[in-house]
Amino acid sequence: MGALVSSKPVMRRSYGRRTPIRARNKCNGLYTGKSNMAAQGPLLPAIIGYGLFQLFEDDEEEKLQLYLLQTELESARKERVKTQGYFEVTIPRYLPDTFQRFFRVSRNTFEILCQQLGACPEMRTRLYRGGREELHSIKKVLLVLRYLASQETILEISDKFNVTEYTLLKYRRQVLEAVYNNMMGRIITWPTQNELPDVAQRFNDMGQYQFPGVIGAIDGTHIPIEAPRENPQAYFNRKKFHSVILQAVCKDNLEIIDINVGWPGRVHDAKVLRNSTVWEDGDRISGYGRFHLIGDGAYPLKRWLLTPFRDNGHLTAEQKKFNKSLSSKRQVIERSFGLLKGRFRRLKHINMIDIKEICNVVCTAVVFHNICISNGENLEEFMEEDDDLMPPINPLFDQQERNAEGALKRFNMANRLRFL
Template sequence: MAVIACVAFAHILDILFDDENDDMVHVEMLGMHSILREDRTRCRNYFEEVIPNYLPDEFRLFFKVCRGTIELICQSIANYPELSPRCVPGGREPIPLGKKVLITIRYLSSQETIHELSDRFGVTPFSVLHCIRNVISSINNTMLNRFVKWPENRELPEISQRFNDLGQHEFPSVVGAIDGCHVQIEAPYVINPKSYFNRKKNHSVILQEVCTYDMRFIDINVGWPGRVHDAKVLRNSRLWESGFHKCENGRYHLLGDAAYPLKEWLLTPYRDNGHLTRQQLSFNMRLSSKRQVIERAFAQLKGRFRRLKYVNIKSVEEICKAVLCACILHNVCIIEADSLEDMLLEENQVPENYPGMAVLQNDAQGQLKRLNITQRI
């Protein structure tokens, strides 16, 4: 009898984890009496017939990327092992790669639930989750180093000049802007979920990024609990140790807000104590005008990939993978000139400064460099 029960349970597991099965399976685990299939109302042939008839603007409005970007993603991850179709004799036909990618892109670009995606694309909720997990992993593993990378030293002069040309005011030797933003999440399954409860009274993880003049991310750090200060996130990132070298030993620099420490490779504004000179006020104004590019980058990231406005996943590791994937795709869109600025609603990014909450490790070289630039401009 025990052998029969084990075989039956193994059969149930095979059905539950069959990602090509397009029926919702309910198992009466206590009695083990029967396996019932529930018929769900699904959109038939949405991928095969409806999507191909979308006009270019309709496609971009719905998926937030153009067809060319989808093709590039498919080409980039086509050889990823986890996406290879499984050949099961007598089983369902495997889900095409293009369909898996579109399911994932729609998931990232909307707040649709797994069941809504399941009904739209005509596959089971488990298949939707399976597709999303594998496509996100494939993008992170195969496209990260290709599309998110720090510029080479020979590229820094041109980037600096492009930054200098932004807006009406000059600011020399800038190669990037740094900031952090909160990605709102559910209370995660961790030992201390309260550490993810931030000042805005919701749970979040912190996304720290550096971007260039064109809003392209060149350094990404995600996963710190929302209660942690921006300066601590920076001090515990790889950028803290490598920033000086990456900025050509201090010849160039990043721009940050007052939450960050002043370094030779990271310039921050003067703290306004009510007694700043005209030159210091001018320095702050110029720095702020150049640093706005990172705020626009975050607004565009969350405007295109709206899943980042609220990620209803309990695993912090899976949350970080989804956020990282969205950042990679953000860069892909910029490089491919796949712009949605005419369709995105810009959001006001409120700087989160925490006066007195962090011990800022300002250094003498940074103070001297800031003084020299203040006098020059």
């Protein structure tokens, strides 16, 4: 894919329309781009040396100093001490709590991941025809889990597992592509129409306040990244750091059922929504008015998406109760983001500049997040407050996007909540 242009997200490769990365059912809009980072890894000292020689090409003394620096870098690479027996000896001896603390999943969930990934064509071990032998699929999954679970550098992880940086980057890409090609559509998916009443009932029973008909909560969060090569200013958000936006819808149990990832951090929540499958299919997936999503004031009011009354200082008692009830239910998406980023700490800052690679990392973390939840690993110990939520800034939608059906539905719901 080509370079991004101002305020445009990563684009999908098919389906005829240019739309941002998103995943629902067959994971509409995701890419299968390949990174060239792996090829760059071993050449880093040479690349540094070449670039700096060009910079100081007229200064012989500088050339000599830079040559010595390059030599030291190459020597340091050769003298690195890799951990011996970590995969073969140390990890099998980990107690369950230690394994979970280090890889952020239980051994049981890890076995499920290995089983599902092992069935993917991308993960099949090729016949050995000489050269460096391919890693076992279990080691590949552990490498990627540790990468997602930590903020360790590629160098630190590769040394720990006694592999080269090139090998780590190669198999990271392989696992991420296997997740995209084979697991996204199965793991990140909306409830069926038959399941919607049960989802709504669980939402209504959750917490102190009732709010009938909710099948999901929607919000966006920033994923901090390095400044991209193309249009870095578009990714510099209002919180003063570079990011891509992850829009997600989650159920009452924190499982994420829809994502849209890749829009630049400067873009508003509402614009991300407008360019997502939720916007296109919102009325249908909510049963044509029977059910609804809930969101904050950054989103437009629709029949299938209820938002708070704007507090102008003159809200009625019914409107205040509506807002309080909606807010109490909507906290589930904030908790889902908190668990996602608390478990997979790589999402606190992805040290990459390739947007396609960044989105692939985020999508894989969401898939693993859902598998953990489906396996009963909704662990409060990993829960952290998400400081990167999108601020509810949307000054125009009250005038431009107040859907009449949505306004009527919200009015009726506020009156209904008086008696609940």
